[in-house]
Amino acid sequence: MAYKKKETEPRDYRQELTDKTIIKIEGMITQMDDNPNLKWVKSWFTCDARPKNPFTGTIYKGINLISLMGEDFNDNRFYTYNNIADMEKQRAKNIFDTNTLNAQLESKKITHAEYDVRIDVINKSFKELEDKGLEDRTKPLFIMKGSKSNPVFKAMQVPISRKDDNEQSEDQINEAPEMIWKQVFSGNVFNATQISNIKPIQIEKLNFIPLEEAEIHLKAMIEKTNLGYKEVDQTRAFYSVKDHAITMPLRENFKDENSFYGVLLHEIGHSTGKHFNRDMSGGYGSKSYAKEELVAEISSVIMSADLGIPYDSSQHENHVAYLKSWVSALKDDKNFIFQAASKAEQSVSYQHEIRHTFKQELTLKNEHRNDLKQDMKATPLPEKIKSLSMSR
Template identity: 25%
Template sequence: MSADLHQRVAAAILQQLETADPSTWSPPWHGADPLPRNALTGKRYRGLNILALWAAAQARGYADPRWATYRQWAALGAQVRRGERGTSVIFYKDLPTSPALAKGIPGTDDASPRFVARAAHVFNAAQVDGAQDLALPPPSETVDPPIVFTAFVRATGAIIRENGTRACYVPKIDTILLPPRSAFHSPEGYAATFAHELVHWTGARHRLARDLTGRFGSQAYAAEELVAELGAAFVLADLGVARAPHPDHAAYCAAWASLLRSEPRALATTASEASRAVDYLAALQVGRTTRDALSRDTDPLDQSTDSAGRFIQAAA
């Protein structure tokens, strides 16, 4: 069932990628919509579920980020209106531990999955009568860059070099290269590009160890770019910063369409990796020691500095 949901969400986004004009079409992860969250539990959705709910909100004009099942809305004293269509999401249900495994009987396979994927249909607050009105926060001030994003980046400890004309993460020197802020048309464009490269930074082998070796035009390259694109959107949505299209938006759309045609599950995988990257960056906000705990090994370049002072700390 989860595979069908993966294919359904991928097919919906693929159809948009193939039929829309990339120069004007905005994918559901752009814009200013906040991260969707469950109306009853308050928990935010993750991975592919974020994309499914953002896509539904974009298609139907929903501005409220709250979603819940029919029963959850009822528990809140609200009623889903007759004829409203739900949006499919995936949740994972824990499986009971076998008695043999619980007793530690030798030979018991403790590597077997202990959860199963299930589908649920959720409804937006706009589809419900009796849902308490939600006062959405006003858009972030367009300062250069938004203060909240500056603080977020600084806490990661990433090494940044701001010069040149191209934005990229260079694994060999573990450094993010960015054009000067004056080269960007808006603070949102600067933040979007910065966040994109910051997600690439999380993929280093001593952090989350994603494959960063793909050459331009390859599926591995397209997949990592989609991870960075989605991760940047998740980060900025969490911080309340509007997401702007990447400068290479049109070219990326073509690459992502090719990737999703050949492997529908790639969207679920990249969305999951994007959520992992965001979790990693969020963990750095509470202290540098968290990075050491999450690192898989130590790279001597991780602590490299430039004696001439050309490398600066992020957003310093």
């Protein structure tokens, strides 16, 4: 008797990621319920740097930050299974080719000059592997047994599903389906700490001083977006949609400068809502309010990483009711966190663009001032006096 093979439903990675996020936030809520004086000290974003793939050079954005930074890894490097397989294949080939060359040189089948040329090619290949993370040339690369992968997503155009297909006319059935952009499951990656023979992470050197860059960022947002800003002696930080203005507590009220800028970046994230026409009309506890708060929180995490500022969630007004609004929205809609992450990345890109433009204009102004100073130095004093008198 033939048995029909049972069809398995495809994994719902969007729901899995949403469920994983809910579990983390509910864990925080439980801790805070047990101790009402406890602040939300541990964020569900563990790593302070944007995740990246050293093999491809990919810098992960949007929902992939949620998927990867939310794991309990302090290392921000992630590889696919094929990345590691390709690296190991090349490493093993290099070892084989090196041994072959050494044997040929020893048996005098090749000259020292030929050896030097060919070994140089092999060493360059090794150097490329080391730039991608290889630690020891003589040891194999492999994903450690028991390691769990982490999903990553990519934007793709997918057709909008039609619920009433049976009721459509023949013309409607034959016409091209309407397409929309959507983040869909792309594959799985493994953290560098899950891979044997990957070198320990090294702190990346920034080409700017983090706190100075954060202050430039604030000035850029004020000048280029007409953002109002003030610091007052109070405990609450907030953004006013009506006034397009941020109010912050006094800097000395924060435990350190990193904490101050972490909260500030959250409020700056809110301030970009006006530019993108985000729904900021929802009252406390509503789904739209929860989404906007999540957008601001994610954008502050990303901006903190990009500006080299350690993220500290304990300074935010994060209490149980605040977190419960997120959980409620997440349970209602598995797409909620994807939408919030997309809007947060959009906000961050816009902020970087504003700061970049501001710094370019600042550089041009400084260069212009320096040119004027040089001109004044180069012009003889009598000519300067004559020029000034003629201009009156």
